[in-house]
Amino acid sequence: MAAVQTVAVDQDEAELRLDRWFKRRYPALGHGMLERLLRTGQVRVDGKRAKANQRLESGQVIRVPPLTGAQVAAVAAKPTLRVSEAEAKSLRDAVLYKDDEVIVLNKPPGLPVQGGTNLDTHLDAMLDLLTYDAAERPRLVHRLDKDTSGVLVLGRTAAATAKLAAAFRSRSAHKCYWALVVGVPQYPQGRIDAPLAKMAGRMGDKVAVDEEEGRRAVTYYRVVEAALKKAAWLELEPRTGRTHQLRAHCALLGTPIQGDGKYGGQEAYLSGQGISRKLHLHARAIELPHPKKGILRVVAPLPPHMKASLAFFGFAESAAGDPFTAFSGDEQ
Numbered sequence: 001m002a003a004v005q006t007v008a009v010d011q012d013e014a015e016l017r018l019d020r021w022f023k024r025r026y027p028a029l030g031h032g033m034l035e036r037l038l039r040t041g042q043v044r045v046d047g048k049r050a051k052a053n054q055r056l057e058s059g060q061v062i063r064v065p066p067l068t069g070a071q072v073a074a075v076a077a078k079p080t081l082r083v084s085e086a087e088a089k090s091l092r093d094a095v096l097y098k099d100d101e102v103i104v105l106n107k108p109p110g111l112p113v114q115g116g117t118n119l120d121t122h123l124d125a126m127l128d129l130l131t132y133d134a135a136e137r138p139r140l141v142h143r144l145d146k147d148t149s150g151v152l153v154l155g156r157t158a159a160a161t162a163k164l165a166a167a168f169r170s171r172s173a174h175k176c177y178w179a180l181v182v183g184v185p186q187y188p189q190g191r192i193d194a195p196l197a198k199m200a201g202r203m204g205d206k207v208a209v210d211e212e213e214g215r216r217a218v219t220y221y222r223v224v225e226a227a228l229k230k231a232a233w234l235e236l237e238p239r240t241g242r243t244h245q246l247r248a249h250c251a252l253l254g255t256p257i258q259g260d261g262k263y264g265g266q267e268a269y270l271s272g273q274g275i276s277r278k279l280h281l282h283a284r285a286i287e288l289p290h291p292k293k294g295i296l297r298v299v300a301p302l303p304p305h306m307k308a309s310l311a312f313f314g315f316a317e318s319a320a321g322d323p324f325t326a327f328s329g330d331e332q
Contacts, residue, residue, distance in 0.1 A: 005064040008158040008165075009056045010139060018045065019052035021062070029067065037065055046162075059141065059165015061158060088129050095130070097298050101160040101291045102153065103130055103138050106300040109149040109278055113140065123152075130154065141165050145244065147259070150177070150283025150300040155291075163291040168241065173288035176323040177236040177246055178224075178302070180280035180309050181255035182270055184232040189222040192249045196242045206262060207244045209252060217242040219249045224320050227313045231258070231270055235284075235320055246281060257281050258309065274312030276305035285323035297324060 013021055022034050031052075037043045038052060042065040045054065056062075083091075090108075097104040105123075107113070112122040127137045138154040139161040155161025167173045195214030196207040208214075218239040226232040232255060236246050247263045250256055256264025258280040269277055282302055290296040302310070302317070310317065 004066060006158060007062050007064055008139060008155075008161045009058055009060045009062065013056060014058040016056050017052065018043075018050055018054045018056060018062075021056055026064075026067065057165070057169060059155075059162045059169070061162045083126065083129070091126055091129050096151070096300060097296070098132070100134075101156055102164065102296065103156060104286070104296075104298045105152045105154065107144055107149055107152040107283075109147050109303050109305070112146040113143045113152070127154070142168055142241070144283060145247075145279075145281075147279035148281045148283060149303045149306070151175070151286045151298055152283070153286065153288070160291040164288065167288045171239065173286060174324070175238060175283060176285040177238070178282045178284045178306070178320070179234045179236055179246065179250060180258045180306065181232050181234055181250055181253075182230075182258055182264065182268055183255040184226045184229050185221065185223060185234075185253045185255055190220075192219045192221065192252060193217075194249060194252055196245060196248055198243065207242065207248050209248070215242055216240060217245045217249065219246060221249075221253070225313075225315045227315075231313060233310060233313075233315050233320075235323070272312060275309045278305045280306050280309060282306055284320075287324050299323060 007025070009016075009021070013024070016024070018038075019031065019034060022029055034043070035052060038050060041049050042063075044050060044063040045056070046060050047063070091105075094106045094108065095103060096106050107123065114122055114124045124140060127139075131137050134156050136157065138156050139158070141153040141155050141161055141164040144150065144152055153164055155164050164173075194209045194217060195211060196217045197210035197214035199206050199208050220237045220239065222235045224233045224235050234250070234255075236250075238245050244263070247257055247260050251260070251263040256268040258268060258270055258275065259278045260268045260281070283300060284302075285297070285299045287295060287297045
């Protein structure tokens with residue numbers, strides 16, 4: 001008989017019902033047995049009693065009681081890609097911070113965080129390359145869009161992942177993004193409070209403002225520098241973490257992010273030999289409680305295409321100042 005396990009909910013398991021999480025992880029465990037384990041308090045979520053239909057959140061920790069071999073089947077391991085030495089070195093070179101609890105990467109643009117349709121190469125399948133001397137592979141704490149670059153946090157243990165994910169849920173994690181946008185906002189700084197909902201049908205990978213069905217989404221922005229009325233460099237602080245929040249909010253301002261055809265159409269592309277057509281959105285910095293010690297602050301250097309575009313307009317990176325003191329507005 002196995003021992004008690006504590007298992008962290010992965011990012012791709014968020015919003016699953018607890019019974020479906022067990023079906024995925026332990027397919028041979030019958031529903032009747034799971035209900036008995038729940039009734040007797042042997043299965044717990046974050047230390048509390050739970051019900052089969054409870055929706056899970058990334059980073060929550062599930063207590064799994066001892067199960068016999070007949071009750072549980074082996075869980076399929078996360079896939080590991082065959083990568084070259086150069087690819088492995090490139091991923092390790094992207095590490096900005098590492099200790100026994102946390103790894104922080106500077107995710108390159110174009111690398112998906114997780115798999116999907118026709119996506120075999122993604123970060124989640126490469127995490128064994130970042131195990132180092134640990135007993136387990138690191139886990140994703142949050143996500144970035146495929147074409148967004150910058151700070152990405154990984155937990156090196158189940159307990160660390162749970163604490164880091166809790167910081168994101170409680171909004172004690174503060175994120176600063178940089179974006180190059182087409183046009184200049186009417187006001188040099190402000191607050192966008194516009195609820196977002198996924199669009200139906202084939203547009204389900206896109207969000208739109210929806211006052212009735214949308215989930216609240218709040219973003220603070222500041223114009224760092226502007227090039228007449230042609231383009232602006234924005235510093236953005238999302239106070240909520242909705243899908244495509246910054247991309248949709250920048251488009252709502254009338255200033256789509258350079259390279260973001262999904263939300264800006266053809267208006268999202270500036271002309272100029274020094275301006276890439278790639279998405280110009282970068283997770284510049286993050287500040288959050290460390291799982292064991294104080295506050296963790298990490299800054300990610302710009303990817304080459306954004307560095308070149310800022311230089312094209314004569315924008316100096318030093319103009320942005322300290323990313324950890326840029327915003328002081330309340331979320332209310």
